[in-house]
Amino acid sequence: MFKLHIIGAGTPTPSPNRFGTCYIAEIGDTLLMFDCGPAATYKMTRMGLWPTRVSHLFFSHHHFDHNADYPCFLLTRWDQSTEDVEPLRVYGPPPTRQVTEALIGESGAFFPDWQARVEHPGSREIYQARGGTLPRRPPAIEVQEIDTGDSVSGGCWKVTGARVKHIEPWMPTLAYRLEVKDTSLVMTSDTGLCPSITDFARGADYLLIHCWDLQARMQPSEAGMITGTQTAAQIAEECGAGQLLLSHLGPKLDRPEDRRTAVEDIEKRFGGAFDFVDELSTLELE
Numbered sequence: 085m086f087k088l089h090i091i092g093a094g095t096p097t098p099s100p101n102r103f104g105t106c107y108i109a110e111i112g113d114t115l116l117m118f119d120c121g122p123a124a125t126y127k128m129t130r131m132g133l134w135p136t137r138v139s140h141l142f143f144s145h146h147h148f149d150h151n152a153d154y155p156c157f158l159l160t161r162w163d164q165s166t167e168d169v170e171p172l173r174v175y176g177p178p179p180t181r182q183v184t185e186a187l188i189g190e191s192g193a194f195f196p197d198w199q200a201r202v203e204h205p206g207s208r209e210i211y212q213a214r215g216g217t218l219p220r221r222p223p224a225i226e227v228q229e230i231d232t233g234d235s236v237s238g239g240c241w242k243v244t245g246a247r248v249k250h251i252e253p254w255m256p257t258l259a260y261r262l263e264v265k266d267t268s269l270v271m272t273s274d275t276g277l278c279p280s281i282t283d284f285a286r287g288a289d290y291l292l293i294h295c296w297d298l299q300a301r302m303q304p305s306e307a308g309m310i311t312g313t314q315t316a317a318q319i320a321e322e323c324g325a326g327q328l329l330l331s332h333l334g335p336k337l338d339r340p341e342d343r344r345t346a347v348e349d350i351e352k353r354f355g356g357a358f359d360f361v362d363e364l365s366t367l368e369l370e
């Protein structure tokens with residue numbers, strides 16, 4: 085059993101209920117972050133999850149609704165750390181390495197920030213008051229770019245990636261399958277209907293799908309890059325998912341009349357249990 089904290093369950097369109105995507109799996113003492121969308125650091129802290137506790141970050145792709153809080157998160161995690169915190173391990177498709185370098189490398193946007201924190205006497209005193217010892221080390225991020233079939237594991241968990249169909253060839257996108265002992269969760273990220281996601285998600289206990297809108301409102305070109313209510317249900321049915329969780333919801337899907345239509349769309353095509361996930365909520369997966 086493990087917990088899945090829903091930090092961000094929205095799209096690039098901000099709304100009072102949701103904005104961008106970020107999920108944190110809590111497995112014992114381990115926190116694994118999946119995507120780092122807008123305000124992820126602030127929202128996770130509101131849920132009582134402290135950034136230094138996150139050991140691994142997996143990016144599905146680099147649309148801003150999935151990565152915009154990356155600089156805030158990695159700098160906060162570094163700034164609040166003392167020597168006993170391990171380097172952040174970051175995984176994802178290209179351009180994960182390029183994005184990281186462009187943030188904190190020597191020509192990066194935040195290089196002057198961390199250099200000043202490392203070198204200014206006042207900043208050093210603040211760091212020491214937090215329990216750190218000098219000399220202060222620069223931010224340490226270990227980046228590994230991954231693709232279909234690559235996996236990362238630790239203790240009782242394993243994360244495997246698979247390419248899905250989103251905005252290729254501009255940027256590759258990965259779905260992730262998290263296995264914790266006998267429990268499996270597939271997070272599709274943004275994808276249209278494609279054989280790779282159905283195969284990859286086969287038999288998953290939980291299937292977390294990104295659902296953009298009511299299918300009837302979506303153009304064919306949109307439906308090719310991200311699921312609507314009907315294609316989300318179709319994927320869940322075809323892969324035999326135990327439970328369907330719908331996230332990355334466009335703001336209209338929070339309107340009661342549209343939610344009713346969404347439920348009808350899904351009930352007609354998927355025989356299992358399903359739910360629409362809310363930000364700042366926690367699911368117990370077993």
Ligand SMILES: [Zn+2]
Nearest residue numbers: 145147250274
């Ligand atoms: Zn996207």
